[in-house]
Amino acid sequence: MATDTPTAGEQAVENVTTNMDLLRFATAGSVDDGKSTLIGRLLLDSKSIFEDQLEAVEATSKGKGYDYTDLALLTDGLRSEREQGITIDVAYRYFATPNRKFIIADTPGHVQYTRNMVTGASTADLGLVLVDARQGLTEQSRRHAVILSLLRVPHLVLAINKMDLVDFDETIYEKIHDEFTQFATKLSIPDLEVIPISALQGDNVVNRSENMPWYSGPTLMHHLEHVHVASDRDLIDARFPVQYVVRPKSDEFHDYRGYAGQVAGGVLKPGDEVVVLPSGMTSTISKIELFDQEVPEAFPPMSVTISLADDVDVSRGDMIARIKNAPQPSQDIDAMVCWMTTAPLKPRQKLAIKHTTRTARALVKDIQYRLDVNTLHRDQETKELGVNEIGRVQLRTTLPLLCDSYSKNRATGSFILIDEASGVTVGAGMLL
Structure with missing residues (x-):
C-alpha cells in the first residue's frame, strides 16, 4: 500500500x-x-x-x-x-x-x-x-x-x-x-x-x-x-521481490549483473540456494551489497542489491526465495479490500493490480460480503462496495502473483487496485 x-x-x-x-x-x-x-x-x-x-x-x-x-x-x-x-x-x-x-x-x-x-x-x-x-x-x-x-x-x-x-x-x-x-x-x-x-x-x-x-x-x-x-516481521520465509536489474554501462563493470529491491521477508546470505519465481530457475547468492559495500546478510526492511552465481533470466516483478520455502504462484486471489473511490466496486469489473513489484490486470469475480467495521457484521447480500467500505472480494489475475497471506507477511500479503483509465489507486487489499 x-x-x-x-x-x-x-x-x-x-x-x-x-x-x-x-x-x-x-x-x-x-x-x-x-x-x-x-x-x-x-x-x-x-x-x-x-x-x-x-x-x-x-x-x-x-x-x-x-x-x-x-x-x-x-x-x-x-x-x-x-x-x-x-x-x-x-x-x-x-x-x-x-x-x-x-x-x-x-x-x-x-x-x-x-x-x-x-x-x-x-x-x-x-x-x-x-x-x-x-x-x-x-x-x-x-x-x-x-x-x-x-x-x-x-x-x-x-x-x-x-x-x-x-x-x-x-x-x-x-x-x-x-x-x-x-x-x-x-x-x-x-x-x-x-x-x-x-x-x-x-x-x-x-x-x-x-x-x-x-x-x-x-x-x-x-x-x-x-x-x-x-x-x-517475518524472518523465516525469505522473500525478495526484484525491483530493478542493475547493469552498469561502464567498461569497468561490463560483467556486473545485480538485482535491486527491498527484502520483504526472511534472512538472505551469500551462499544460500535460491529459486527465481515464476520461472523456477535455481542459483546461489554470490554477494549482497548495500550501496557500494558488501554485507554478510540482508533482512527486512533493508533495500539491497543481490548478485547470483549463475546467469539466469531475472526481471522486475520476479521474486527470489528459498528453494524449499517458496510462495505458490496463484491467479485466484481471495482478499479483504478497502474501496477508496466514489464509483463503487462491482463484479466483472476490470482493474490493474500491483503486488510488490509485479503489475497485472485483474477481474472482480465476486464480492462475498461487506464488513461493518462498527459491529463486525457481514452483509452477504451486498452486490457492491462503496467508498470507504471494506469487504471480502475474489479476483482473477492475468499473471500469477507470488503472495503470502497478509497475516503471515504484510509486505507480500498486500496489494493495491488501480483504475487503468485514470491511473488512480482505487482500492487496497489484504490477502487471505
Missing part, C-alpha cells in the same frame, strides 16, 4: 549507519479526542520543535484568546483542518529520541476518511487509539480498533486522554480499561497497553504524572521507546 513516507531503503540505510531503531506508529481518534494535541506534545517534550515554530504557535494561540499553547497547530497542516478542528488527510511527522527514531502517521478518525486511515496504518508497527475520558469508548473508537486489527498492526495502545477534565479519577480509567479489554478479545490484537494521559498538560505523555499516583504503568513515550518490534 503506497504512502508518501521515505522509502524503506532510506530508512534501512539510516538504521545501519546510526544503529538506531525505527518505530512507525499511527494515531487514530474521534473528533476532539486531542489527537493532534498529543502529537504536538510528543514533538514539544522530545525537543523536536524549532523555536520559531513554537513562537508562531504561541502567537496564534494568544491571538485566539487562549490561555494555553494550542499544540494541535503543530500538526493540523491543512487550512480546512484548522478551520474545522479535525484531521482530514494523513500527515506524517518525524522525530527522534536518544533511544529510537519515530515516524507518526496522523490519520483522520471520521468514517468519511476510513481510506486515509487504512493508508496511514498499513505500514505501522503500532496503533495509538485515543479516547476522551469524559466520553468513554465510542463507536469510532471501536471502529479504529477493528481497522487496526484488520491491518494486523501488532501493537496497540489505548490512550485515555483528558484525564485532567475528570479530576484524574481512577474509577473512570478502570471502567474504560475493562470495557476496551473485553472488546479487544474479539479482535486480533497480540499486544495491548492502556495508558491514562493528559495531552494538554503533559501528564504521562513524556513525564510521569504526579496527579495519577494510582497508575504504575509506563508513560506513553517510555512505551513507544521500548516496545519490541524487531520480531514482528
Whole structure:
C-alpha cells in the first residue's frame, strides 16, 4: 500500500549507519479526542520543535484568546483542518529520541476518511487509539480498533486522554480499561497497553504524572521507546521481490549483473540456494551489497542489491526465495479490500493490480460480503462496495502473483487496485 513516507531503503540505510531503531506508529481518534494535541506534545517534550515554530504557535494561540499553547497547530497542516478542528488527510511527522527514531502517521478518525486511515496504518508497527475520558469508548473508537486489527498492526495502545477534565479519577480509567479489554478479545490484537494521559498538560505523555499516583504503568513515550518490534516481521520465509536489474554501462563493470529491491521477508546470505519465481530457475547468492559495500546478510526492511552465481533470466516483478520455502504462484486471489473511490466496486469489473513489484490486470469475480467495521457484521447480500467500505472480494489475475497471506507477511500479503483509465489507486487489499 503506497504512502508518501521515505522509502524503506532510506530508512534501512539510516538504521545501519546510526544503529538506531525505527518505530512507525499511527494515531487514530474521534473528533476532539486531542489527537493532534498529543502529537504536538510528543514533538514539544522530545525537543523536536524549532523555536520559531513554537513562537508562531504561541502567537496564534494568544491571538485566539487562549490561555494555553494550542499544540494541535503543530500538526493540523491543512487550512480546512484548522478551520474545522479535525484531521482530514494523513500527515506524517518525524522525530527522534536518544533511544529510537519515530515516524507518526496522523490519520483522520471520521468514517468519511476510513481510506486515509487504512493508508496511514498499513505500514505501522503500532496503533495509538485515543479516547476522551469524559466520553468513554465510542463507536469510532471501536471502529479504529477493528481497522487496526484488520491491518494486523501488532501493537496497540489505548490512550485515555483528558484525564485532567475528570479530576484524574481512577474509577473512570478502570471502567474504560475493562470495557476496551473485553472488546479487544474479539479482535486480533497480540499486544495491548492502556495508558491514562493528559495531552494538554503533559501528564504521562513524556513525564510521569504526579496527579495519577494510582497508575504504575509506563508513560506513553517510555512505551513507544521500548516496545519490541524487531520480531514482528517475518524472518523465516525469505522473500525478495526484484525491483530493478542493475547493469552498469561502464567498461569497468561490463560483467556486473545485480538485482535491486527491498527484502520483504526472511534472512538472505551469500551462499544460500535460491529459486527465481515464476520461472523456477535455481542459483546461489554470490554477494549482497548495500550501496557500494558488501554485507554478510540482508533482512527486512533493508533495500539491497543481490548478485547470483549463475546467469539466469531475472526481471522486475520476479521474486527470489528459498528453494524449499517458496510462495505458490496463484491467479485466484481471495482478499479483504478497502474501496477508496466514489464509483463503487462491482463484479466483472476490470482493474490493474500491483503486488510488490509485479503489475497485472485483474477481474472482480465476486464480492462475498461487506464488513461493518462498527459491529463486525457481514452483509452477504451486498452486490457492491462503496467508498470507504471494506469487504471480502475474489479476483482473477492475468499473471500469477507470488503472495503470502497478509497475516503471515504484510509486505507480500498486500496489494493495491488501480483504475487503468485514470491511473488512480482505487482500492487496497489484504490477502487471505
